[in-house]
Amino acid sequence: MTIPIRLTLNGKPHAIDLDDPRITLLDLLRERLGLTGAKKGCDRGQCGACTVLVDGRRINACLQLAVSLDGAEVLTIEGLSEGDALHPVQAAFIAHDGFQCGFCTPGQIMSAVGLIREGRAGTDPERIREGMSGNLCRCGAYAGILEAVKDASARMEPREDAA
Amino acid sequence: MILFDYSRASSVADAIAAARQPGSAFLAAGTNLVDLMKGGVTNPERVIDITRLPGLSGIEARADGSLRIGALARNSDVADDPHVARTYPMVAEALLAGASAQLRNAATVGGNLMQRTRCQYFTDAVSPCNKRQPGSGCAALGHATRIHAVQGWSEHCIATHPSDFCVPLAALDASVEIEGQGGKRSVKLTEFHLLPGDHPERETVLEPGELVTALTLPAEAAQFAGNARYLKVRDRTSYAFAVVSAAAALTLDGGRIGQARLAFGGLALKPWRVPEAEGSLAGKAPSPEAFAEAARIALDSAKPTGEANAFKVELARRVAVRALTSAAAGTPARIPALPASPFGLV
Numbered sequence: 478m479t480i481p482i483r484l485t486l487n488g489k490p491h492a493i494d495l496d497d498p499r500i501t502l503l504d505l506l507r508e509r510l511g512l513t514g515a516k517k518g519c520d521r522g523q524c525g526a527c528t529v530l531v532d533g534r535r536i537n538a539c540l541q542l543a544v545s546l547d548g549a550e551v552l553t554i555e556g557l558s559e560g561d562a563l564h565p566v567q568a569a570f571i572a573h574d575g576f577q578c579g580f581c582t583p584g585q586i587m588s589a590v591g592l593i594r595e596g597r598a599g600t601d602p603e604r605i606r607e608g609m610s611g612n613l614c615r616c617g618a619y620a621g622i623l624e625a626v627k628d629a630s631a632r633m634e635p636r637e638d639a640a
Numbered sequence: 641m642i643l644f645d646y647s648r649a650s651s652v653a654d655a656i657a658a659a660r661q662p663g664s665a666f667l668a669a670g671t672n673l674v675d676l677m678k679g680g681v682t683n684p685e686r687v688i689d690i691t692r693l694p695g696l697s698g699i700e701a702r703a704d705g706s707l708r709i710g711a712l713a714r715n716s717d718v719a720d721d722p723h724v725a726r727t728y729p730m731v732a733e734a735l736l737a738g739a740s741a742q743l744r745n746a747a748t749v750g751g752n753l754m755q756r757t758r759c760q761y762f763t764d765a766v767s768p769c770n771k772r773q774p775g776s777g778c779a780a781l782g783h784a785t786r787i788h789a790v791q792g793w794s795e796h797c798i799a800t801h802p803s804d805f806c807v808p809l810a811a812l813d814a815s816v817e818i819e820g821q822g823g824k825r826s827v828k829l830t831e832f833h834l835l836p837g838d839h840p841e842r843e844t845v846l847e848p849g850e851l852v853t854a855l856t857l858p859a860e861a862a863q864f865a866g867n868a869r870y871l872k873v874r875d876r877t878s879y880a881f882a883v884v885s886a887a888a889a890l891t892l893d894g895g896r897i898g899q900a901r902l903a904f905g906g907l908a909l910k911p912w913r914v915p916e917a918e919g920s921l922a923g924k925a926p927s928p929e930a931f932a933e934a935a936r937i938a939l940d941s942a943k944p945t946g947e948a949n950a951f952k953v954e955l956a957r958r959v960a961v962r963a964l965t966s967a968a969a970g971t972p973a974r975i976p977a978l979p980a981s982p983f984g985l986v
Binding site: 498521525528534535540542545547588592595597601603604606607610611612 | 643644689
């Protein structure tokens, strides 16, 4: 039995027939739709490498059953740039060397986009560190990641509560 | 993960009817359920998707001064709700001290109540565990028990309930709305989770097929808004479960304590509240001595399961004193950068 779902993925509508209700959003993206930007680190919601935005909010794609997301709008790292023009968070990660091996980077960037949208952290280093704690970097590039998020946050829409 | 039958409920009645069959599980965000299914810790035969149920995600301040939070409200929506943050600040602080931003954006209020223990002998899916496999024994007893109970445990199970959110809810006399075949009922949060006793496989008062539909906070809970804190001690500053936590709330009148509320996380299989400790503070001026006495009473009945968690009794006393001291100093205007962290607390 297949279960049909509809997703808006990086701005484009998709009709998908799921042949197994166990498929997570992460496996759907990577194994069925060829979008390998979101990474499978722990596959248990602990590392954040699979972070994507669903209906504008950052979540762990590894813990969401795709079947439960019928009608959702999903944004992955592949849909972030406008053609060749990088998203400000992507540009900031390059400018501030916010990575080493790069495995966690798509998740870090999507999480930072989510954090800035939430408007909770502004450019306060402590609030950014806390807000990014769901994304592990085993290379330890945290210093660069912090600078990148601070910079991108300042360039994007400043919020009233930005400290 | 074993294969399961998937169905999408379109109404509460529909969900309840579907869940009557044994081996059924409700799926909300799935942040805990899917994780446990991946690990083979729980293997439902039927998964009933309740994420589309209408009318269950609202946060409603009611005319009588109470607050009703729908079971499908997301943790982050509750924490960010201006009325919640202003009126029940320790609830918002506890929510923001839990999990990661990604998980809070998905996880629901009902799911928070229903989440399972993080006892490593439960989650490894292979050790003897009376919760997972009644009668198989408790592998935790006598082994690594840093996160295990010092209150309310039995020889059959020494696990703790991992929620931060439930701790201030218990302190503020929250109630849980439940709907099942037999109709609707409401139970106090402090009576919702069951201590292990002889049947650790039974974790809540829910009957098969019953669904949590909402949480309510009574109007009186608002009186603590000016003096309420949640304090959480954990192995790293963010994104870790509590070793010990406490929610402390006071009303102050002319330099004396009117009412006090004190509940602990990390000590037992439910949020742990000791009314005698709260009562000891009534009428006293807030002072280190009064807080130390309340903490002493609160931990009077504590009993470690062994040497490995004996430290938690003294830790819990100190967490209680610190949380009460911070509550007396006043709720901060904005939730600190590191919510519920001892760093930056009074």
